[in-house]
Amino acid sequence: MDRDAPQEAKLTYAKYKKSMLYSLLLLLFLSAVLSIVYLMTSSNISREREMRQYAELGNMQASLLTELNIVGTDLAYYAHSELAVSTLEDKDPKAKRYLTSLMFQIGNLYKHYDQIRLLDDRGDEVIRIDQLRDNSLQLVPDEALQNKADRYYFRELAGLKPEEIYASPFDLNVEHGEVEQPLKPTIRFATPIYSMAGDFIGAGVINYKGKDLLQIIDDLNVHEGDRVYLLNHKGFYLKGDQPDKEWRFMFPEREQLGFDSDYPTAWRRMQQSELGKVVTDDGEYYFSRFKLAPHSLFNIVNRESAYLVMFVPESTIEAAQQNLTNSALIAFLLVSPMFIFLAYKLAGAQVEQQRLFSQLTFDARHDALTGLYNRSAIIEYLGKSISRSRRQKAQLAVSFIDVNDLKKTNDLHGHEAGDDLLKGVASVINMSIRDGDFAARIGGDEFLIVFVDCDGSCASEIMERIQAAYGVMGLGKTGKEWSLSFGCTQLLHETDDVDSIIERADSLMYEHKTGQKNQLLP
Numbered sequence: 001m002d003r004d005a006p007q008e009a010k011l012t013y014a015k016y017k018k019s020m021l022y023s024l025l026l027l028l029f030l031s032a033v034l035s036i037v038y039l040m041t042s043s044n045i046s047r048e049r050e051m052r053q054y055a056e057l058g059n060m061q062a063s064l065l066t067e068l069n070i071v072g073t074d075l076a077y078y079a080h081s082e083l084a085v086s087t088l089e090d091k092d093p094k095a096k097r098y099l100t101s102l103m104f105q106i107g108n109l110y111k112h113y114d115q116i117r118l119l120d121d122r123g124d125e126v127i128r129i130d131q132l133r134d135n136s137l138q139l140v141p142d143e144a145l146q147n148k149a150d151r152y153y154f155r156e157l158a159g160l161k162p163e164e165i166y167a168s169p170f171d172l173n174v175e176h177g178e179v180e181q182p183l184k185p186t187i188r189f190a191t192p193i194y195s196m197a198g199d200f201i202g203a204g205v206i207n208y209k210g211k212d213l214l215q216i217i218d219d220l221n222v223h224e225g226d227r228v229y230l231l232n233h234k235g236f237y238l239k240g241d242q243p244d245k246e247w248r249f250m251f252p253e254r255e256q257l258g259f260d261s262d263y264p265t266a267w268r269r270m271q272q273s274e275l276g277k278v279v280t281d282d283g284e285y286y287f288s289r290f291k292l293a294p295h296s297l298f299n300i301v302n303r304e305s306a307y308l309v310m311f312v313p314e315s316t317i318e319a320a321q322q323n324l325t326n327s328a329l330i331a332f333l334l335v336s337p338m339f340i341f342l343a344y345k346l347a348g349a350q351v352e353q354q355r356l357f358s359q360l361t362f363d364a365r366h367d368a369l370t371g372l373y374n375r376s377a378i379i380e381y382l383g384k385s386i387s388r389s390r391r392q393k394a395q396l397a398v399s400f401i402d403v404n405d406l407k408k409t410n411d412l413h414g415h416e417a418g419d420d421l422l423k424g425v426a427s428v429i430n431m432s433i434r435d436g437d438f439a440a441r442i443g444g445d446e447f448l449i450v451f452v453d454c455d456g457s458c459a460s461e462i463m464e465r466i467q468a469a470y471g472v473m474g475l476g477k478t479g480k481e482w483s484l485s486f487g488c489t490q491l492l493h494e495t496d497d498v499d500s501i502i503e504r505a506d507s508l509m510y511e512h513k514t515g516q517k518n519q520l521l522p
């Protein structure tokens, strides 16, 4: 019986299964590639952010120091000039006029000074230029000049070597013991002036407007959402995100709050290095500790450390991460249909190849007209069956069938009618033999059946039934009984091979056909 027919449903299922498997594998591959790209890009993003923040921090710090360097240069320029010495030592009015004009020029060129002064060795102001609220400069008249001998910056000068500059702490201006309102952040720079003989003869003093320094920080902070702090060495805000918390060290009556109490973890880590990054749950703090004073070229004393801190909130970091996640997701959604299509095509091609191969295998072993096996298939099967029956000492029978009057039918009723005879035989055989039996069309009108576990008489009985059913089939289809001739024989265990058993069955069929015998046992 035919058990090799390709099953379309089975192939469709196989195609579906393979498509699923390949899709899964390709999508896994895609996910792995995207994950690797995601991780690499993510670490690049955080590295780039880190580099950018450090660069901005460095840029801010450099800008602050450049600003202070200008103050140092200006102070040294007029205070260490011969005009200053002549004014103080020789009381030369001409030199004083020239020096005043020079100090005006300095004040005009660089509008960040509240006061530019020359003091004598007793602390008396000799020349004083004030910047007014409208930024214009005013030379303070002689009668309004004051003595500053008791001020800390004048006292500090006593211990300074020539050319050294004293930089005061960055704090608020105090007038008559009260913090001046509105707040006036100030850094005072003072330098001693010595005569040619080396005697202390006076000092140059510049009050620098600290507000302008803080403005630089705001101007350079280009990232929306990022916060920048300037802290003094004790952690107090010189510039914070809440004006109320700034300059607390100037107001002892208020709670002494600072960055150190607001962000103790970050503050602790900031004590350990000059430059670094602290990662917290709220975001990343990038910090730099540096001296808030002009360059060391100016022999600065009393350099005070300050901290410049940039804070990148977690929301900014997450937004960048979210962008990346979205891009990865979009890439996955765009590419995965392509991969699924590819998987479907691949599976389709494979299953089609499989189908063609089974079709070829089927065709190579089957007769196209009847669907029964062909000659080479039954010869192979018979050979194996003889060996097995011999081993198991089992019975085996063969029937040779020849369709009667095929030529006549062809000639009289056409080839299609002849084909019907052949298909009829196959159909009757298929209905009559058992699962283990094997039937084939081995020639034009010749058929062979191998009956397993069956002897000659058993085969003859089945053939009688087949013959009878075939006759009835012919009657039903054409009104005339169809007939066939057959010869049955059983395996002779000692002597038979494939050819001999077929030959014997053929001869018996021939005898049957010629009417000499009906069914004979060997």
Ligand SMILES: Nc1nc2c(ncn2[C@@H]2O[C@H](COP(=O)(O)OP(=O)(O)OP(=O)(O)O)[C@@H](O)[C@H]2O)c(=O)[nH]1
Pocket: 369, 402, 403, 404, 405, 406, 407, 408, 410, 414, 415, 416, 417, 418, 419, 422, 443, 444, 445
């Ligand atoms: N319709 C049809 N005819 C075929 C096919 N294969 C072979 N034949 C024809 O079958 C005929 C067989 O002729 P014969 O061997 O004389 O057989 P028969 O006509 O049945 O005569 P007997 O066997 O003596 O009854 C030939 O004319 C073949 O051309 C086929 O596939 N279809």
